Amino acid sequence: MKKVAFYTLGCKVNQYETEAMTELFEKEGYEVTDFDQYADVYVINTCTVTNLGDRKSRQMIRRAKKLNQDSIVAVVGCYAQTAAEEISQIEGVNLIIGTKDRSRIVEFINQLEEQKQQINAVGNIMTVREFEDMKVTAYKERTRAFLKIQEGCNQFCSYCIIPYARGPVRSRKPEDIVEEVKSLAQNGFKEIVFAGIHVASYGKDLGNTNLMDIIKRVHNIDGIERLRLSSIEPTTIDEAFVADALQLPKLCPHYHISLQSGCDETLKRMNRKYTTAEYRKVVRRLRENFPDVAITTDVMVGFPGETQEEFEKSRQFVEEIGFSQLHVFKYSPRKGTPAASYSDQITPKEKERRSKIIIKLAENSEKRFLEKFIGREMDVLFEQQLKDKARYYEGLTTNYIKVIATSNQDIHGQILKVRLNKIGKGCINGDIIK
Template structure:
């Protein structure tokens, strides 16, 4: 029993001394009272997140704050306690997890990978596909016995799923053992939310439909000092008909250039070898700022910083402009591996998706990139089985994949997301057809990847060594400049360094090699 329950028991004893039989009876009364309080709260106080409100783009200025601090009374709140954060989805969620971990560590908590050791378990969720949501709800169910064993355990659900009204209502109605729900816009309020969850009677729900401001000096707990995410903007204004992200992440808000550059310089001084600039639509950076300064200009300034590798993700073809191509063509620490989601090779499907470009304009952009950077590696995202996609339209996707020569692709069967326009469209594509199309697409992508990898055999490449191979601790693993996974035998002292590896064997998705001393020729 926690301190709050003991106080409630004392009140029960004073009010009804003749009825007190045992502490277990009293604990049952507390649980019943908590359930009554919860129902009253749910009926009178709870305000769910609204996708409709989230789509309303206010014209109010976004403020930048530099005054984040952990309230003094919360700094030692986690002393002697442990936390676990399980992260689902994209790099943005990984970045958010680093911030939440940083906040909890400043409150005195330490990280653990063991669920039974944790005093706080947070599920940082993804809403991009139905399968991702199903995994999270399955995990919530698995955590219930832990809560039964340890009533003081705080279980929280955060991230993009928390921004969906249907998800929050489902948790409120079916998973009342969850203590805390918060969204993507109020991560900086985590100390206050944890305190409320520890000492309050009801489930703590704080989800903002409208996005918040930019909070600059949030702590981060990054893993190692090799690679780092650097968020340069938040949100997306594109509203592709299939995508829930603009609703869960809000409108586009760019960080100020000087704040980003200062963070990158700090990472370089700490010895990081690679940074990835992050944004839901990263090459829309700066369009909301009152200045003529875009992603190309930012990359040009970062190009001058002494850090070996700089990447960015994820791009939208509509915003990939000539200035960015010009800057990337300088090379150096600006890498020419470009992830450029196309989603479909059919202009008709792209129009229904509201992607705002055509097959032809996408290919023109690819030609511009290839002209400026002949050796650039292109990867992409593709959806098959979009509502009413025809066989002919799918064939257009296959032909575009071949024409561009993508060396890798994230491929998906369309998954309707509640609240998006596409979810209301009639879908006459049978699931067996969707699966057959996905299989054909994957066979083509695998073939192209294997052919691209084969060219590396006998070459010497620069590899940023990240650590031991997941399959064999005696083998080291790292990535080339063009994001190819390399496994090789080498000393543990190479971890965190950029070393030269001769490629002896190419597989579909990875390369095997041996460490050498010669100058690198191909990356």
């Protein structure tokens, strides 16, 4: 039996696409193995959001060829889309696919076995208008299913390479989403996470639907207990959205609302389409209506021209909002984006310093959020057993608190009531009471 191994970099959308490609190989009779094992085909699903993603992608290409000199190495995804030429020059690369045509990967591999000549299948993504349907019916070792509902982004934030790597907004047809959710529910998945490159844009290209419509359509599917949105924009959460959300008990009170900067001048240069005042209003609206809501976000430090004063404004805003979780990114210039050519770049040392300040702030604000729930009884969807600790299981509340509890039985995939007792590192330890 032929073997295939995957290595996935980057975001949830990439992970979804790897799962979908895995199913395609399995259908063709391949056995899936770990990336550090001998395989006939190695697939590296790349990322290009930062320089680090590019570097790691190149490293994995070399590692694959070392494991089996005769293997077929396929490089796919965002980095492949934006640097196809560069990748084609790396020794040992047999197949390059960008962010479209990954559904044809097995076909390309078969073709390669016959013609033994590198295939570069990367085309112009900016002219693609159709959503490429790739299905996932099961996830290994997971009880939450990420479901890609949308592709591409039309926002063109000045630092971001993604619109060039993924192309314009394309939404998946509502009936295809419903069908996939039904099959995931039949396979025992209780939570669905809507993922996409710019989920907030869902439906914009279809014209007759939007994000809330698709949430409503999926909400009543039997077996699905929770729906979560992976990342949205502040502008999505208007009064109508909140009024609808109040009627949808399965929609998790957890919103990842990308901030990037808490300073209006910086936001403007980033070409982000909201102000801090609007952001604040949205957070207030959510907290008034969903008292347990978790607001998580991403913050970028060291964007070109971010003065000390601007950084300080951003820091104060982050502190004021009090996020339950926050990811900090140091700005990394991406070739081809406007911000990469701005003259007032911030030094790596200064970016590091700012990053540390925000990380510290994030830790404190996460702790404050968790403290509010000590003593409470909450429903936890248990996702996995801790690797090094038998009897210890890890799961999530609807508002994205990681909970660890012990059990003598296998509780993987179950939603159980847990009393939350003590704060651990980025989690709460609790006792199962039901």
